[in-house]
Amino acid sequence: MxxxxxxxxxxxxxxxxxxxxxxxxxxxxxxxxxxxxxxxxxxxxxxxxxxxxxxxxxxxxxxxTEPVAYITGQKEFFGLTLHVDHRVLDPRADTETLVEWALSCLADTPSPEVVDLGTGSGAIALALKHSRPDAQVCAVDASADALSVASANAKRLALPVDFHHGSWLAPLNGCTFDAIVSNPPYVASDDAHLAALKHEPLSALASGVDGLDDIRTIVRQAAQHLKPNGWLLLEHGYDQSHAVQTLLGNQGFVNVQSRPDLAGILRCTGGQWPTVK
Ligand SMILES: C[S@@+](CC[C@H](N)C(=O)[O-])C[C@H]1O[C@@H](n2cnc3c(N)ncnc32)[C@H](O)[C@@H]1O
Incomplete structure (x- = not known):
């Protein structure tokens, strides 16, 4: 024994x-x-x-190589216990950087309107709603499976979030936000690491030849969906901060800047939509 x-x-x-x-x-x-x-x-x-x-x-x-979170069926994120399985990406502690940044951008905005694009397990949206109960939080995913996981987490945690099925901002025609937050797929489609990931949904990870296809789409769409001075905050790959800063600058965003993750790598980049354009 x-x-x-x-x-x-x-x-x-x-x-x-x-x-x-x-x-x-x-x-x-x-x-x-x-x-x-x-x-x-x-x-x-x-x-x-x-x-x-x-x-x-x-x-x-x-x-x-199955993630521990898929085996145990749960993951701690920003103080919340989320249920996760193979339908969603295992939320990473580094993504808490994005949540903290969003909360600081929204600190002076009463009842802010926020959307989490590509919500997966609901990690970012639920962490924001938990920390800012006065916020109106929406979340979008193209995967109906992911939305089932996210809405079950929202129900279990009693955190009301408005979930939408569709591609990036398309289901939110006519809506504007104080912050758009996203951890989209950002791995290059020929990246050798993808082949080693046998358990995670590929649609949550890969994004075109340079890994930036989805970020390009979100940056382009966000301009129509931000209130004046609203923020677009994006998580991205370890070597993509310069490229994402350039995309934001070219689109007309101001105050463009990056934030490091727990390992000190510039992992999130964002900017503000100007008051007068
Ligand atoms: C990297 S995962 C992030 C999941 C979660 N936000 C997190 O941080 O753990 C990317 C998510 O984007 C979703 N996604 C991929 N393409 C999309 C699209 N065109 N529109 C909306 N969501 C999409 C995937 O289904 C996946 O849930």
Whole structure:
């Protein structure tokens, strides 16, 4: 019979990082992912065979590059527990930079109107609504599957967000916003990393030969959908800040600037639509 500490060590010898082994073990035990202190306090407890079998299966899934969040079915984002699965991209901690930036841009705007384009699990839209209950938050995705995940998260978290199915701003004809926020697909279609991603939806990642097709569309459309001084804030690839700044500048945006992610990489770029154009 394997103990808690032996099971975690076994997964690590197969190549799983310690933290991932602990999270998968907690999941097999039916415990919360942050309950790592429990594992320490119970390191010599024997695991029953059903828990061992679940842990072994999930360790193999992880070794087969499936994201931990798809295996456990949940991910923490901006203090919210989101349910996620293979229909949506696993929300990344770096995307919290975009949420923080949006909140600071909207700090002086009462009851701001905001849209999250390409909402996936609903991460950005729900984080904004949670932090600014007075905001009117819309979210768009081209994937009906993603919208099912996002609206279920909104319902479970009791955060009212207005979801729309369609391509970027097309479903919001005639609407204008104080901020348009998006983490769109931005990987070049021939990027070698895409081939390694077997579990994530490709439509959430790839965007033309230079990875900028969707960002070009959003920048072009946003000009018609921002109030004067409204912000367009975009997450993008590690080497795309200069290109995105140029796109925004050419479209007529002002105050164009970039923000670093947790690793210090310029990962978000945005600008303001001017008062007089
Ligand atoms: C990189 S994922 C971001 C998901 C989520 N916002 C997050 O940060 O975790 C991009 C999302 O854009 C959506 N998407 C792709 N093309 C789209 C389009 N033309 N219009 C709207 N959404 C689109 C995908 O379905 C996917 O959910």
């Amino acid at each position: 394997q103990t808690v500490v032996q099971a975690a060590a076994w997964a690590q010898t197969l190549g799983l990082p310690r933290l991932e082994a602990q999270v998968l073990l907690l999941h097999a035990l039916g415990r919360a992912p942050h309950d790592r202190a429990w594992l320490l306090a119970h390191s010599d407890d024997a695991l029953d065979t059903a828990v061992q079998a679940t842990f072994a299966t999930n360790t193999q899934r992880r070794l087969n």
